[in-house]
Amino acid sequence: xxxxxxxxxxxxxxxxxxxxxxxxxxxxxxxxxxxxxxxxxxxxxxxxxxxxxxxxxxxxxxxxxxxxxxxxxxxxxxxxxxxxxxxxxxxxxxxxxxxxxxxxxxxxxxxxxxxx
Amino acid sequence: xxxxxxxxxxxxxxxxxxxxxxxxxxxxxxxxxxxxxxxxxxxxxxxxxxxxxxxxxxxxxxxxxxxxxxxxxxxxxxxxxxxxxxxxxxxxxxxxxxxxxxxxxxxxxxxxxxxx
DNA sequence: CGCGTCACTTTTAATTCGCAAGTAACTTCC
DNA sequence: GGAAGTTACTTGCGAATTAAAAGTGACGCG
Numbered sequence: 001x002x003x004x005x006x007x008x009x010x011x012x013x014x015x016x017x018x019x020x021x022x023x024x025x026x027x028x029x030x031x032x033x034x035x036x037x038x039x040x041x042x043x044x045x046x047x048x049x050x051x052x053x054x055x056x057x058x059x060x061x062x063x064x065x066x067x068x069x070x071x072x073x074x075x076x077x078x079x080x081x082x083x084x085x086x087x088x089x090x091x092x093x094x095x096x097x098x099x100x101x102x103x104x105x106x107x108x109x110x111x112x113x114x115x116x
Numbered sequence: 117x118x119x120x121x122x123x124x125x126x127x128x129x130x131x132x133x134x135x136x137x138x139x140x141x142x143x144x145x146x147x148x149x150x151x152x153x154x155x156x157x158x159x160x161x162x163x164x165x166x167x168x169x170x171x172x173x174x175x176x177x178x179x180x181x182x183x184x185x186x187x188x189x190x191x192x193x194x195x196x197x198x199x200x201x202x203x204x205x206x207x208x209x210x211x212x213x214x215x216x217x218x219x220x221x222x223x224x225x226x227x228x229x230x231x232x
Numbered sequence: 233c234g235c236g237t238c239a240c241t242t243t244t245a246a247t248t249c250g251c252a253a254g255t256a257a258c259t260t261c262c
Numbered sequence: 263g264g265a266a267g268t269t270a271c272t273t274g275c276g277a278a279t280t281a282a283a284a285g286t287g288a289c290g291c292g
Contacts, residue, residue, distance in 0.1 A: 153269085153270085154269075154270055154271070155268090155269060155270075166270085166271070166272085167271090167272075167273085169271095170270085170271060170272075186270095192268095192269065192270070193269070193270085194269085194270065194271090
């Protein structure tokens with residue numbers, strides 16, 4: 001039998017697992033444009049629940065992809081920004097964007113999972 | 117009000133939503149190596165449940181990314197292969213792979229979501 | 233003080249996922 | 263010629279993830 005499989009390296013699995021969680025790609029994409037605050041992230045994404053945004057941000061921080069900066073100035077403000085590891089992700093996001101631009105046609109209900 | 121955000125084009129959202137479902141990236145990555153049958157996909161992924169694999173394959177087919185070819189030869193065999201739209205995705209997978217290679221360090225429990 | 237903002241948490245309900253078993257169409261074995 | 267195996271899925275059901283919405287705590291304003 002032909003050599004049947006490349007065992008799918010663990011690193012790739014981890015990366016795919018990361019991106020395989022809902023909203024991760026979108027969050028990263030927004031952060032690519034520059035640092036962003038929690039509320040701003042919520043607004044720009046529009047349909048994410050704060051509970052999940054909070055969770056994703058923690059995951060990303062734990063992975064060393066995002067950094068949280070708390071500005072204790074009078075009105076407390078926190079800002080999320082990409083680390084070097086996170087910045088390095090831009091190529092992936094960029095290619096995904098290009099693919100989407102070229103191949104995705106605007107569907108009636110893209111955000112609802114069960115739509116079709 | 118200042119124009120506060122690039123509204124995150126719908127196409128990107130759709131693409132991110134696609135990749136944001138568990139296993140999608142891994143399935144695509146395997147299919148990049150060539151057509152694959154259901155059982156073979158199950159084996160190569162290792163920890164995916166057939167229920168979800170079946171679901172993802174249907175999603176991907178509905179999106180026109182994967183094509184299903186049924187070979188009604190004596191032992192029925194179905195084969196999944198990428199369409200042109202799916203092939204075009206290789207750059208995304210490739211960049212993801214490169215990022216993973218460079219930035220992901222082998223963690224103790226990469227597949228279990230709740231591990232950390 | 234009461235109200236509003238910001239950044240999250242907590243609660244509760246709806247989805248999705250994993251695991252095991254079942255279905256269906258053949259093939260092989262005895 | 264019928265019990266058992268292969269391949270490709272589907273189904274049931276408990277467990278984990280996500281959504282939606284209300285709550286918490288720290289300010290700042292009037």
